[in-house]
Amino acid sequence: MKLLGITLLIAIGLLGCNHKVKKHNVRSAGANEETDASANAKGGGGMNESSPAGLNLVWKRYRAFEGGLVQGLSLPKADVCKELGQYSCIDKIHLTVLGGNEPYQLGQYERPSAPTALTPLAVERVILAACGKRLELDKAAGGGALVFKFFPLAGASPSAAQLKAQAGELYKRFLAREAEGPELDAVAAFAGKIANPEKAAISLCLAIGSSAENIFL
Amino acid sequence: MRRFLVGSLWLSLLGSSHALATSASTDIFCQKYPKALGCESKQASCAICHTAVPSLNAYGDDIKGALTGPIDATLIGALDKIEALDSDEDGASNITEIEHHSAPGNGSIKPEADAQLAYDPVIAMRRLRAIYCGNPASYEDLQKVKTAADPKAILHAELNKCLASPFWKGEALFRLADKKIQPLSAIGFGGNVVIADYRYDYRLFSYIMSDDHDVRELLSANYHIDESGARVEGVIARQEPAQVGQRIVIGGGQPLDPTRRAGMITTQWFLAFYTMFAPLPRNTASQTYREYLGMDIAKGEGLMPVANEPRDVDARNVKQADCAVCHSTLDPLSYAFSTYVGIETVQAFLFNSNGTYRATRQPWEAQGQLFGQPVTNLLDWATKARNSDPFKKNIANMFFKQALSRDPLPSEQGEFEALWKALPDDAYSANKLIHRLIETKAFGGKRS
Numbered sequence: 001m002k003l004l005g006i007t008l009l010i011a012i013g014l015l016g017c018n019h020k021v022k023k024h025n026v027r028s029a030g031a032n033e034e035t036d037a038s039a040n041a042k043g044g045g046g047m048n049e050s051s052p053a054g055l056n057l058v059w060k061r062y063r064a065f066e067g068g069l070v071q072g073l074s075l076p077k078a079d080v081c082k083e084l085g086q087y088s089c090i091d092k093i094h095l096t097v098l099g100g101n102e103p104y105q106l107g108q109y110e111r112p113s114a115p116t117a118l119t120p121l122a123v124e125r126v127i128l129a130a131c132g133k134r135l136e137l138d139k140a141a142g143g144g145a146l147v148f149k150f151f152p153l154a155g156a157s158p159s160a161a162q163l164k165a166q167a168g169e170l171y172k173r174f175l176a177r178e179a180e181g182p183e184l185d186a187v188a189a190f191a192g193k194i195a196n197p198e199k200a201a202i203s204l205c206l207a208i209g210s211s212a213e214n215i216f217l
Numbered sequence: 218m219r220r221f222l223v224g225s226l227w228l229s230l231l232g233s234s235h236a237l238a239t240s241a242s243t244d245i246f247c248q249k250y251p252k253a254l255g256c257e258s259k260q261a262s263c264a265i266c267h268t269a270v271p272s273l274n275a276y277g278d279d280i281k282g283a284l285t286g287p288i289d290a291t292l293i294g295a296l297d298k299i300e301a302l303d304s305d306e307d308g309a310s311n312i313t314e315i316e317h318h319s320a321p322g323n324g325s326i327k328p329e330a331d332a333q334l335a336y337d338p339v340i341a342m343r344r345l346r347a348i349y350c351g352n353p354a355s356y357e358d359l360q361k362v363k364t365a366a367d368p369k370a371i372l373h374a375e376l377n378k379c380l381a382s383p384f385w386k387g388e389a390l391f392r393l394a395d396k397k398i399q400p401l402s403a404i405g406f407g408g409n410v411v412i413a414d415y416r417y418d419y420r421l422f423s424y425i426m427s428d429d430h431d432v433r434e435l436l437s438a439n440y441h442i443d444e445s446g447a448r449v450e451g452v453i454a455r456q457e458p459a460q461v462g463q464r465i466v467i468g469g470g471q472p473l474d475p476t477r478r479a480g481m482i483t484t485q486w487f488l489a490f491y492t493m494f495a496p497l498p499r500n501t502a503s504q505t506y507r508e509y510l511g512m513d514i515a516k517g518e519g520l521m522p523v524a525n526e527p528r529d530v531d532a533r534n535v536k537q538a539d540c541a542v543c544h545s546t547l548d549p550l551s552y553a554f555s556t557y558v559g560i561e562t563v564q565a566f567l568f569n570s571n572g573t574y575r576a577t578r579q580p581w582e583a584q585g586q587l588f589g590q591p592v593t594n595l596l597d598w599a600t601k602a603r604n605s606d607p608f609k610k611n612i613a614n615m616f617f618k619q620a621l622s623r624d625p626l627p628s629e630q631g632e633f634e635a636l637w638k639a640l641p642d643d644a645y646s647a648n649k650l651i652h653r654l655i656e657t658k659a660f661g662g663k664r665s
Contacts (some may be wrong), residue, residue, distance in 0.1 A: 059622060063348075063384065067351055071352065071353065100392070103399070104402040105402055110396055111392065113623070142382035176356045177356065217340070217343045217347055
């Protein structure tokens with residue numbers, strides 16, 4: 001719960017600071033008016049009724065979503081997320097709400113046309129699992145850490161500069177772009193407020209990985 | 218053509234004796250409003266008057282309320298009366314919406330000038346990698362596009378890689394085929410009661426839709442694809458022997474004589490699953506019409522009544538007025554399928570007869586019609602179907618929706634039309650269609 005609270009604070013900070021926010025206009029349906037940081041800042045990612053997902057944005061469905069985690073966190077596909085340690089989150093447990101369908105056993109002949117109410121929960125669940133796995137690997141790797149390498153994962157609370165560096169890395173890995181100044185400032189504002197560096201790492205990973213910009217194209 | 222494409226517009230002005238749709242009404246509507254969405258594109262036509270057929274939207278309701286007599290006689294007057302209204306209360310009058318390619322019965326769609334979009338190759342790259350490779354673009358990928366002198370060349374090169382990938386051929390195309398095939402593991406290969414093996418259907422679909430093959434082979438292929446990906450000509454025997462016991466196996470392989478094959482609609486699975494035991498395979502015909510020509514009779518789409526139909530050849534009481542609205546189109550569509558076996562029992566066990574051709578099965582084979590033209594048999598039916606505009610539009614719409622999870626918007630109709638009309642120039646290659654799709658502003662546009 002505490003972790004989620006911290007994550008939410010970071011996410012709110014990211015949303016509040018973005019300078020590219022534009023008022024969405026229903027009439028712009030069909031125009032990819034908002035991209036990158038502005039799509040992220042909308043938070044809803046086009047999921048509300050007046051902006052149906054798919055008009056302005058394209059949902060990054062299960063396989064591409066998984067691919068983003070495999071690529072972004074340098075994880076083997078099998079390590080991304082498993083429920084009860086054995087059932088694939090992507091291919092089995094959360095497949096439908098992540099945009100897929102299972103025709104052979106379940107008779108689902110069509111994928112959902114837009115994200116469902118459960119999609120955000122599944123997205124966060126999968127990202128949190130993947131971030132946790134990466135953290136575990138990087139802790140074990142010590143100086144050879146691949147992703148969480150900008151501050152020690154045990155010890156003192158990370159500094160603003162360390163948080164910024166880590167966030168910049170995650171923006172590149174998840175969102176394929178450089179973080180913008182206000183986004184980094186929002187992250188830096190949490191320096192000293194998260195005592196445990198592991199939690200800081202996971203919180204950053206979850207907040208950036210679960211941003212609308214990483215779920216919609 | 219226009220007449221039958223828009224037939225659905227008027228289908229279900231039911232509930233009023235004056236309001237039964239006729240194909241003449243659609244002509245009246247399109248002659249009056251040639252720019253209306255329903256007069257040039259099936260994909261959006263129903264939505265002009267319906268929320269979901271037969272339910273009317275606000276515009277359909279207003280038309281119904283304005284009719285003063287039989288629809289063909291009073292439609293013009295009714296349309297005139299409601300032109301100035303704003304049926305969907307979105308601030309634009311009905312006539313403004315109709316003339317500007319919008320939806321007078323849908324408040325969330327308003328007329329607008331063509332969106333001022335500029336093509337953004339970065340957006341296109343992000344989308345194409347996720348959609349066609351199943352793997353999003355990395356920071357480095359996007360940097361290459363941003364700094365390239367010819368970013369579109371990079372996009373097309375990347376797309377070529379994606380369309381040759383196992384993800385595209387073995388997963389994405391399979392999911393695109395689900396609704397057409399509708400597999401069910403319990404009665405497919407390895408199931409408890411095996412009536413046919415739908416793995417052939419998936420392999421055939423994926424083969425035809427990749428590597429620049431001619432997509433019209435969806436309705437003409439007389440070959441199949443084996444598990445190694447190789448073409449197999451001729452009859453294919455059951456992979457496991459017939460049995461009746463704890464498991465029942467009466468189907469498998471592809472027993473249909475190749476000279477009677479018409480691609481996806483004559484596989485053993487398709488014929489067994491959709492026809493089953495029906496003397497007149499209406500379900501098989503309607504599934505073909507829906508999935509390969511894009512017209513769903515259950516939604517009132519593609520109605521083109523044939524005179525003196527339905528004859529009710531199998532005594533299903535479909536002559537009633539409420540049934541005849543659809544069956545006057547559906548039954549003539551179905552006759553050509555009636556000489557193909559659905560599911561049998563003893564014959565299937567002994568001779569693998571599910572999905573085979575039997576000229577004596579029913580006497581109606583040569584009595585059917587498609588698009589208002591007589592068809593002599595299913596091969597003739599399939600030939601007319603695969604060379605039609607609805608077939609091309611359906612192929613383009615399938616890939617458009619697969620990419621963007623929606624139908625083309627009013628402002629995108631020009632791009633959409635260009636997509637399907639280019640199919641003959643592209644030798645009916647799905648890959649080439651997708652290459653054109655990623656260059657559209659619908660796919661990679663950004664408001665400038």
